[in-house]
Amino acid sequence: MRLAVFDIDGVLADVRHRVHHVDGRRHRDWDAFFAAAVSDPALPEGLQAVSQAAADGLAIAYLTGRPERCRADTESWLARQGLPPAPLRMRPDDDRRPARAFKVEALRDLDQGSPVAYLVDDDAAVVESARSAGFPVIHACWMDGGTDGVDRILYDVQETEGRT
Numbered sequence: 001m002r003l004a005v006f007d008i009d010g011v012l013a014d015v016r017h018r019v020h021h022v023d024g025r026r027h028r029d030w031d032a033f034f035a036a037a038v039s040d041p042a043l044p045e046g047l048q049a050v051s052q053a054a055a056d057g058l059a060i061a062y063l064t065g066r067p068e069r070c071r072a073d074t075e076s077w078l079a080r081q082g083l084p085p086a087p088l089r090m091r092p093d094d095d096r097r098p099a100r101a102f103k104v105e106a107l108r109d110l111d112q113g114s115p116v117a118y119l120v121d122d123d124a125a126v127v128e129s130a131r132s133a134g135f136p137v138i139h140a141c142w143m144d145g146g147t148d149g150v151d152r153i154l155y156d157v158q159e160t161e162g163r164t
């Protein structure tokens with residue numbers, strides 16, 4: 001069975017309410033940023049994309065740059081949204097590489113077990129790297145409206161700190 005792989009932040013979960021925790025130039029509170037994830041609103045377009053993938057006969061996997069220490073919170077959040085139980089790949093707690101490096105490696109590993117049909121991700125750097133590695137990617141852009149600059153902030157912190 002082929003796999004549809006879904007990023008969480010910015011694809012299924014609306015992170016805009018907690019970006020302020022990591023938008024400071026001097027102080028970035030990553031613990032607060034991740035702790036607030038339990039309150040993320042779901043993104044309807046993302047939930048719909050998961051339903052569509054399942055209806056298309058694809059197996060689901062979740063692939064997130066969130067650290068492993070957020071696993072319990074993340075699994076209960078996914079269940080509360082009515083999302084199907086599925087394998088959840090998270091960044092090891094000590095892995096500070098950019099999201100694109102972690103995610104392409106994880107995609108290659110997943111692909112060994114079941115061929116990856118596509119990845120759905122909102123991060124332009126991840127999209128580009130995954131495509132370069134030969135994976136089809138759907139670039140999720142549905143969290144864009146509303147708060148100017150969220151994409152840029154998340155992009156900056158992902159690229160410079162390798163933390164989300």
Ligand SMILES: [Mg+2]
Pocket residue numbers: 007008009010011121122123
């Ligand atoms: Mg994302």
